[in-house]
Amino acid sequence: MSKSAFISMAVIRRLPRYYRYIHRLWLDGVTRISSRELADRMELTASQVRQDFNCFGEFGQQGCGYDVALLNTEIAKILGLNEGYRVIMMGAGRLGSSIIENFNFESRGFHLAAVFDSDPNKIGTEIDGLKINDPADLEGLCGGRECPEIGVLCVPREVARECALALKKAGVKAIWNFTSENLYDLGLVVENVHISDSILTLGYRLNELERELYG
Amino acid sequence: MSKSAFISMAVIRRLPRYYRYIHRLWLDGVTRISSRELADRMELTASQVRQDFNCFGEFGQQGCGYDVALLNTEIAKILGLNEGYRVIMMGAGRLGSSIIENFNFESRGFHLAAVFDSDPNKIGTEIDGLKINDPADLEGLCGGRECPEIGVLCVPREVARECALALKKAGVKAIWNFTSENLYDLGLVVENVHISDSILTLGYRLNELERELYG
Numbered sequence: 001m002s003k004s005a006f007i008s009m010a011v012i013r014r015l016p017r018y019y020r021y022i023h024r025l026w027l028d029g030v031t032r033i034s035s036r037e038l039a040d041r042m043e044l045t046a047s048q049v050r051q052d053f054n055c056f057g058e059f060g061q062q063g064c065g066y067d068v069a070l071l072n073t074e075i076a077k078i079l080g081l082n083e084g085y086r087v088i089m090m091g092a093g094r095l096g097s098s099i100i101e102n103f104n105f106e107s108r109g110f111h112l113a114a115v116f117d118s119d120p121n122k123i124g125t126e127i128d129g130l131k132i133n134d135p136a137d138l139e140g141l142c143g144g145r146e147c148p149e150i151g152v153l154c155v156p157r158e159v160a161r162e163c164a165l166a167l168k169k170a171g172v173k174a175i176w177n178f179t180s181e182n183l184y185d186l187g188l189v190v191e192n193v194h195i196s197d198s199i200l201t202l203g204y205r206l207n208e209l210e211r212e213l214y215g
Numbered sequence: 216m217s218k219s220a221f222i223s224m225a226v227i228r229r230l231p232r233y234y235r236y237i238h239r240l241w242l243d244g245v246t247r248i249s250s251r252e253l254a255d256r257m258e259l260t261a262s263q264v265r266q267d268f269n270c271f272g273e274f275g276q277q278g279c280g281y282d283v284a285l286l287n288t289e290i291a292k293i294l295g296l297n298e299g300y301r302v303i304m305m306g307a308g309r310l311g312s313s314i315i316e317n318f319n320f321e322s323r324g325f326h327l328a329a330v331f332d333s334d335p336n337k338i339g340t341e342i343d344g345l346k347i348n349d350p351a352d353l354e355g356l357c358g359g360r361e362c363p364e365i366g367v368l369c370v371p372r373e374v375a376r377e378c379a380l381a382l383k384k385a386g387v388k389a390i391w392n393f394t395s396e397n398l399y400d401l402g403l404v405v406e407n408v409h410i411s412d413s414i415l416t417l418g419y420r421l422n423e424l425e426r427e428l429y430g
Contacts, residue, residue, distance in 0.1 A: 009258035016415035043224035079415050080422030095317065098309035099410075108411055109418070149421055150414075174421045176414050189424060191417040195314075195408055196323055199365075199391050200231035200294050202406040203324070206364055206389045207295030209404060 007055050014052060017042060019075045026072040034065040081109035086148035088172065090163050092117040092132050095178060096154035100128050113148045114141060135163070139170045147171030154178050164188065222270050229267060232257065234290045241287040247280040296324035301363035303387065305378050307332040307347050310393060311369035315343050328363045329356060333374075350378070354385045362386030369393050379403065 021042055025033060035049040042049070053059050056078055059066045076082065087110050089096055096117070105112045115127060116135045123134045133141055142148060151167035153160055153175055160181035167175065167188075174189035183190045236257055240248060250264040257264075268274050271293055274281045291297065302325050304311055311332070320327045330342060331350045338349045348356055357363060366382035368375055368390055375396035382390065382403075389404035398405045 008260070010260075010263070012419055013258075013412075013416055015419065016409075016412035019415065020409065020412070043228075045223070045225075048225070078419065080418045081415070083418065083422055085418055085421065094309050094313035098313055102310065103410065108414065110414065150417065173424065174417050176417055189417060189420045191413045191420070193410055193413050194231075194235065195318065195410070197228075197231035197235070198406045198408050199323065199325065200234065200296070201228055202365065202389050202391055202404060203295045203298065203300055204227055204230065204293065205404045205406070206300065207298055209388065 011052050011055050014044075015075060015079055018052070019072075019079060022068060022071045022075060025068050030068050032065040033068055038066070076109075079109075084109065084111060085150050086111045086113040087150045087152055087176075088113060088138075088142055088148045088167065089115045089152045089154065090117075090135070090167065091152075091154035092122055092127055093119075093154065096152075097127060099152065099154060099178075100130070110150070135166065138166055143170040145171070150174045150176060152176045152178070153181075157181050161186075226267050226270050229259075230290060230294055233267070234287075234294060237283060237286045237290060240283050245283050248283055249280040253281070291324075294324075299324065299326060300365050301326045301328040302365045302367055302391075303328060303353075303357055303363045303382065304330045304367045304369065305332075305350070305382065306367075306369035307337055307342055308334075308369065311367075312342060314367065314369060314393075315345070325365070350381065353381055358385040360386070365389045365391060367391045367393070368396075368398075372396050376401075 021038065022033075035046040035053075038044075039046040039049045053066070053071075056074070059071050059074065087105060089100060089112060092100065092115050096115075100112065100115065112130065114133060115130045116133045116138060117123065118135050122132045125132050147170050149172065151164070151172040151174070153163060155163050157179045160177070160179040161183065164175055164177075164181075164183050164186055168186060172188070175183055175186075175191070177183055177190055177192045236253065237248075250261040250268075253259075254261040254264045268281070268286075271289070274286050274289065302320060304315060304327060307315065307330050311330075315327065315330065327343075327345065329348060330345045331348045331353060332338065333350050337347045340347050362385050364387065366379070366387040366389070368378060370378050372394045375392070375394040376398065379390055379392075379396075379398050379401055383401060387403070390398055390401075390406070392398055392405055392407045
């Protein structure tokens with residue numbers, strides 16, 4: 001599919017957003033969309049959209065717009081949504097539980113395979129049909145060739161590094177990091193969740209609005 | 216400060232990321248950084264960085280790099296971090312509590328002013344030193360001229376719209392939306408948090424890595 005071996009991270013980071021919009025259009029029964037319309041909805045420029053899609057191949061014919069169903073399938077493929085990656089959740093505290101209960105891993109092509117928490121009151125109990133395990137049993141339960149590919153870190157920052165290292169030792173390849181610990185040096189694929197970015201954008205937009213209204 | 220009245224949302228959405236990197240450099244005592252170095256750290260191109268900063272004014276001299284302390288102050292100003300916006304939290308369930316306890320509003324220039332939850336077992340109790348109030352008292356407690364500017368929605372999707380409308384009625388101008396409800400039609404500034412975007416990026420990068428390793 002991909003035309004070039006190197007695609008910049010900036011483009012890759014826009015793909016999930018594209019997927020959200022395209023998937024929604026597809027669910028709504030829209031069959032074609034122009035780069036202009038898509039750009040307007042996503043607050044991008046039409047030439048940006050065309051450039052981005054060009055990195056991955058041909059999704060449309062000039063003047064006819066893009067085929068929404070094709071875009072939907074192809075972006076899902078590029079994102080690896082059909083890989084069925086398995087996920088280990090580390091930490092079933094407030095944040096971890098809230099993700100387990102509210103985030104639909106399956107609908108995004110992921111499978112939540114196991115949950116670990118060091119709280120003795122939680123070990124052995126269930127959350128959303130999954131048993132909460134003792135982190136001491138991580139390697140025994142998940143280690144080796146069959147180890148899930150992704151670990152989700154919802155632990156306190158102080159134990160994040162130790163926890164990531166234990167995941168790596170068990171065979172995990174990638175970390176979805178909800179802590180503020182910097183884990184780039186561990187030789188794992190790491191994605192940090194920075195929810196603060198969106199409240200800063202909100203603050204900016206509110207500030208702009210007030211300047212417009214009150215000068 | 217801003218050179219042009221219109222700055223695209225794509226640039227604005229990059230600002231919090233710039234701020235995170237620049238603020239970190241500033242804390243680390245770095246005094247100057249080139250667009251190239253900054254671009255490398257942020258997985259952007261140097262010309263993108265120069266273009267983005269150009270939208271807001273002059274932060275550096277050609278060939279000398281950017282003044283980190285100046286960038287830090289100016290981006291904070293552009294983002295409105297000194298506005299001291301006040302925040303109402305709607306929902307003190309797992310997600311809401313986890314945000315109240317883990318997200319440092321103050322360090323980002325925001326002030327958490329009040330918390331509401333409809334659970335009778337929670338009303339009247341405290342979280343992080345703040346009393347949890349009955350949503351029926353929203354307008355009485357927060358309404359009018361002194362209404363906080365921002366409402367955070369950590370409620371079930373089914374009540375998100377009703378809750379956003381109550382916030383609007385009380386005088387809230389902006390919504391930080393953790394639900395999957397689409398609230399763009401309410402005439403409020405709305406920022407959605409899409410944590411799924413980052414696990415999709417993670418899936419993509421993992422997929423790429425495996426293709427490199429195993430062909």
